[in-house]
Amino acid sequence: MSLPARHETVSADTFLRGLWQENPVFVMLLGMCPVLAVTNSAINALAMGLATTFVLLCSSTLVSLLRKQIPKQVRIATYIIIIATFVTMVDYAIQAISLELYNALGAFIQLIVVNCMILGRAEAYASKQRLGATVINGLGMGAGFTIALLCLGAVREVLGAGSLFGVQLFSDNFQPWVVMILPPGGFFVLGAWLLVFAGYRQRRERRLTEQAEVTADGR
Amino acid sequence: MNQPATAVPATLTVPMLRTLGLVAALSGFLVVLAHHLSLPLIEENKRIAIERALFKVIPGAVTRRDFQLTAAGIEPFGEAPAATGMHLYAGYDTDGRLAGVALEAAAQGYQDVIRILYSYDPACECIRGIQVLKMAETPGIGDKIARDPGFLENFKALDARVDAAGSGLEHAIVSVKSGSKTKPWQIDAISGATISSKAVARMLNDSARQAAPVIMRYLDVLQRPDGDTP
Amino acid sequence: MAAESLGFIFLNAAVINNFVLALFLGICPFLGVSAKRATAWNMGLAVIFVMLVSSISAYGINWLLTRFEIEFLRLICYIAVIASAVQLVEMTMKKFSPALFRALGIFLPLITTNCAILGVALFQTFREYSFLQCLAFSLGAGVGFTLALMLMAGLRERLELSRVPNVSQGAAMTLMLAGLLSLAFMGFAGLGGQHA
Numbered sequence: 001m002s003l004p005a006r007h008e009t010v011s012a013d014t015f016l017r018g019l020w021q022e023n024p025v026f027v028m029l030l031g032m033c034p035v036l037a038v039t040n041s042a043i044n045a046l047a048m049g050l051a052t053t054f055v056l057l058c059s060s061t062l063v064s065l066l067r068k069q070i071p072k073q074v075r076i077a078t079y080i081i082i083i084a085t086f087v088t089m090v091d092y093a094i095q096a097i098s099l100e101l102y103n104a105l106g107a108f109i110q111l112i113v114v115n116c117m118i119l120g121r122a123e124a125y126a127s128k129q130r131l132g133a134t135v136i137n138g139l140g141m142g143a144g145f146t147i148a149l150l151c152l153g154a155v156r157e158v159l160g161a162g163s164l165f166g167v168q169l170f171s172d173n174f175q176p177w178v179v180m181i182l183p184p185g186g187f188f189v190l191g192a193w194l195l196v197f198a199g200y201r202q203r204r205e206r207r208l209t210e211q212a213e214v215t216a217d218g219r
Numbered sequence: 220m221n222q223p224a225t226a227v228p229a230t231l232t233v234p235m236l237r238t239l240g241l242v243a244a245l246s247g248f249l250v251v252l253a254h255h256l257s258l259p260l261i262e263e264n265k266r267i268a269i270e271r272a273l274f275k276v277i278p279g280a281v282t283r284r285d286f287q288l289t290a291a292g293i294e295p296f297g298e299a300p301a302a303t304g305m306h307l308y309a310g311y312d313t314d315g316r317l318a319g320v321a322l323e324a325a326a327q328g329y330q331d332v333i334r335i336l337y338s339y340d341p342a343c344e345c346i347r348g349i350q351v352l353k354m355a356e357t358p359g360i361g362d363k364i365a366r367d368p369g370f371l372e373n374f375k376a377l378d379a380r381v382d383a384a385g386s387g388l389e390h391a392i393v394s395v396k397s398g399s400k401t402k403p404w405q406i407d408a409i410s411g412a413t414i415s416s417k418a419v420a421r422m423l424n425d426s427a428r429q430a431a432p433v434i435m436r437y438l439d440v441l442q443r444p445d446g447d448t449p
Numbered sequence: 450m451a452a453e454s455l456g457f458i459f460l461n462a463a464v465i466n467n468f469v470l471a472l473f474l475g476i477c478p479f480l481g482v483s484a485k486r487a488t489a490w491n492m493g494l495a496v497i498f499v500m501l502v503s504s505i506s507a508y509g510i511n512w513l514l515t516r517f518e519i520e521f522l523r524l525i526c527y528i529a530v531i532a533s534a535v536q537l538v539e540m541t542m543k544k545f546s547p548a549l550f551r552a553l554g555i556f557l558p559l560i561t562t563n564c565a566i567l568g569v570a571l572f573q574t575f576r577e578y579s580f581l582q583c584l585a586f587s588l589g590a591g592v593g594f595t596l597a598l599m600l601m602a603g604l605r606e607r608l609e610l611s612r613v614p615n616v617s618q619g620a621a622m623t624l625m626l627a628g629l630l631s632l633a634f635m636g637f638a639g640l641g642g643q644h645a
Contacts, residue, residue, distance in 0.1 A: 037474075082246065092256075107575070247522075
């Protein structure tokens with residue numbers, strides 16, 4: 001017999017978790033494909049982040065509202081249908097807003113449906129928590145995802161094209177580091193960010209252990 | 220012994236079907252709604268995008284009519300063009316005179332397929348300009364075909380005369396080494412981007428070889444912007 | 450572009466525009482399953498099979514949807530078909546090769562969220578391939594995926610015996626390696642250059 005699900009009380013941590021400790025890209029390594037593919041410019045990264053956040057919010061909301069009604073056997077199929085619906089809606093919305101953006105993002109809009117982050121959250125969180133907690137957590141996760149995309153997109157665009165959000169930053173003499181906006185650049189920049197965060201975490205741990213040793217010795 | 224893993228008690232199938240049915244119905248409703256609401260906006264966007272490219276590539280054009288080549292000759296199409304067959308986009312200037320005819324062409328480039336729009340001027344029997352619609356060439360190298368002013372200069376008056384028999388081009392459009400262009404039907408390739416340049420030459424030749432004779436043959440139909448039959 | 454030859458489509462999908470290293474599809478399993486060559490090989494075979502099945506089904510579904518002009522249901526139908534195909538593969542494998550089934554473990558159901566599979570279905574629809582072209586395309590995509598996976602697995606197995614900086618252990622190292630592989634694969638870019 002399974003224990004009744006513990007409902008989380010909504011707090012600031014519910015939102016902030018998704019930005020840092022449980023950042024879907026840098027910590028949980030979910031939804032990697034769009035992270036590498038559409039971050040060759042900052043505006044594409046932002047658009048993809050917003051689109052994914054929208055799908056995450058809407059699908060998590062619906063799953064949380066219907067969580068008592070969905071039988072266990074068909075839950076994955078149901079989640080997938082719900083997610084696919086909202087992805088189709090986002091697909092049409094982006095086409096209606098800007099065809100240029102749509103062509104730049106390409107097939108990756110429709111590929112949001114297989115973004116493991118969205119399905120993972122629906123299964124692990126939205127199906128067990130109340131509406132309020134789900135929405136706040138979804139916002140946090142989406143924000144973390146968008147910020148991660150922007151980190152990559154900004155670096156790649158500045159190095160690879162000399163611009164940010166389309167605004168030229170450097171003079172004409174700047175030789176763009178073209179590989180940064182090509183596929184290998186995506187891998188390199190993401191690997192570099194992970195190195196940075198791993199280094200930061202290592203140093204913090206070392207500092208904490210040193211502090212613990214000092215307090216232990218100082219007694 | 221092992222029970223069938225998928226045995227579902229009969230009492231659970233009803234809620235299962237009910238939920239799936241409810242979700243499917245809701246999903247269908249939302250998708251149809253989104254499709255219906257966005258369709259006019261998307262069509263408008265597409266029209267604006269085509270016209271922007273069209274009026275850029277046919278100098279002087281302000282209005283357009285679309286024609287397609289059928290077994291019976293050239294026919295205008297409004298709402299639903301046939302998927303295959305030659306599509307001719309005729310552009311007319313402010314006086315209603317035919318400014319040029321634009322067509323799409325595509326060929327395999329270096330990385331992936333390159334798709335362009337080019338305009339043909341029947342008055343001089345030459346190509347007046349190209350506009351790259353879609354490409355995935357190497358940024359900074361192959362993608363110069365879209366922006367490099369020296370390369371685009373090739374297409375201001377690229378000779379594409381129809382031959383005497385009216386079945387092809389008098390001189391095939393070819394791409395030559397950068398700087399060695401001597402004839403008006405040659406294209407100066409971008410040095411360092413030979414394959415992309417050759418792709419442009421190849422698609423222009425293949426397309427113009429079929430389209431130019433058709434345009435010259437049905438010139439009188441194309442020249443009437445309001446489509447009055449004589 | 451229906452005039453592309455089958456051999457070229459295969460080569461394009463497998464090497465020139467490799468699904469993992471050039472198109473960024475299937476990164477999650479690429480990062481997750483590429484630690485050992487044996488698991489990588491098994492995953493690759495499973496993916497090839499699922500891609501073929503999904504490709505054929507997607508072709509059929511697309512034909513049906515276009516016939517009744519309900520294309521907006523395409524995404525939902527595709528993903529449903531892929532989930533079912535994976536389920537089918539799982540059941541077949543369990544019945545005919547239980548050892549293989551156990552070796553793959555959790556990775557088999559994860560193929561459903563493998564964007565490469567949906568990518569195959571979507572791309573072949575965009576490019577309007579004929580049935581044989583679809584087969585060549587999905588086969589090429591699967592082979593390319595397996596190739597990338599095996600290369601990465603070979604590299605990572607070697608690296609386990611080397612000293613690497615602590616900071617880069619794990620995903621960071623894998624991504625840097627992937628970047629180098631992707632750079633190498635860019636060398637194939639002109640392979641189809643003089644085609645047609």
